[in-house]
Amino acid sequence: MKTNDVILQTTTKVVFFIIFLFSIHIFFAGHYTPGGGFVGGLLTTGAIVLLLLAFDLKTIQQILPFNFTIVTGIGLLLALGTAAGSIFFNVPFFTHAFDDFTLPLFGETSLHTAMLFDSGVYLVVVGSAITIIQSIGGDD
Amino acid sequence: MAFQILLNFFIAVVWMFMTSSLTPSTFVIGYIIGLLLIIMTRRFFPGRLYIWRLWSALKLTAIFLRELVLSNISVLLLVIKPNLSSIQPMIFALPTELEQDWEITLLSSLITLTPGTIVIHVSDDQRTLYIHAIDVDDVDEAIDSIKNTFEKAIMEVSRG
Numbered sequence: 400m401k402t403n404d405v406i407l408q409t410t411t412k413v414v415f416f417i418i419f420l421f422s423i424h425i426f427f428a429g430h431y432t433p434g435g436g437f438v439g440g441l442l443t444t445g446a447i448v449l450l451l452l453a454f455d456l457k458t459i460q461q462i463l464p465f466n467f468t469i470v471t472g473i474g475l476l477l478a479l480g481t482a483a484g485s486i487f488f489n490v491p492f493f494t495h496a497f498d499d500f501t502l503p504l505f506g507e508t509s510l511h512t513a514m515l516f517d518s519g520v521y522l523v524v525v526g527s528a529i530t531i532i533q534s535i536g537g538d539d
Numbered sequence: 540m541a542f543q544i545l546l547n548f549f550i551a552v553v554w555m556f557m558t559s560s561l562t563p564s565t566f567v568i569g570y571i572i573g574l575l576l577i578i579m580t581r582r583f584f585p586g587r588l589y590i591w592r593l594w595s596a597l598k599l600t601a602i603f604l605r606e607l608v609l610s611n612i613s614v615l616l617l618v619i620k621p622n623l624s625s626i627q628p629m630i631f632a633l634p635t636e637l638e639q640d641w642e643i644t645l646l647s648s649l650i651t652l653t654p655g656t657i658v659i660h661v662s663d664d665q666r667t668l669y670i671h672a673i674d675v676d677d678v679d680e681a682i683d684s685i686k687n688t689f690e691k692a693i694m695e696v697s698r699g
Contacts, residue, residue, distance in 0.1 A: 403663045
């Protein structure tokens, strides 16, 4: 029986953006405050799962036409590449570099290569979690 | 409505560039000037000025807060009642004239957030809400009270 879930869907359309914004915030907050790639990735997954609950698997696959296993692969490559980049500068594996840059718009910003590693973690978490959910949820 | 707000923001930004000081206070001054301009040229816009809709939204919030306090008190009185056999719970259908998805959602949320009533189902054609209430003496009275408070206020917000 198909029930009318207009309330769930309308609320989802609002709440999804808030969760997604919060996940981005948590992802960038990871260096000095609690947060980071793993939690940010899980929050993004949570936002997508909310969409999956309110709508259905096919709709979401049309909205996000990614193969999430490939997303996981890209994340692993990014993490490994960040770690391997230190080899070219004759420093031990996994040595991170950081410096202060003056960016337009942001002003004085401290950039760190751990950020790139974190985005790798983020992509791995999102990719693997969504893959798990889609494989369990899909009946093909 | 959305166009008017966008236009107002645009006028404020243009004002910031004209005075070549990109500060929040300049933005606020530009916004007020833009508001005056939009009020002056209100005949060019289809629909009402957006400040009226803002005002209706504020009124809706006030009505909701009032209902929240009143219904909390009535539920408290129900809880401390010595004789519980006299309460009359029931599920009734509320015919609604709202059409948009967000209006239905807002109305259901407001009904659910006020203690004593919960929306349990929206019919498939979205013309009827099914509501469970703790204590109803008179169904028509309950329907009327919801219709005259929340539904009227929401309609006022969404009116053109």
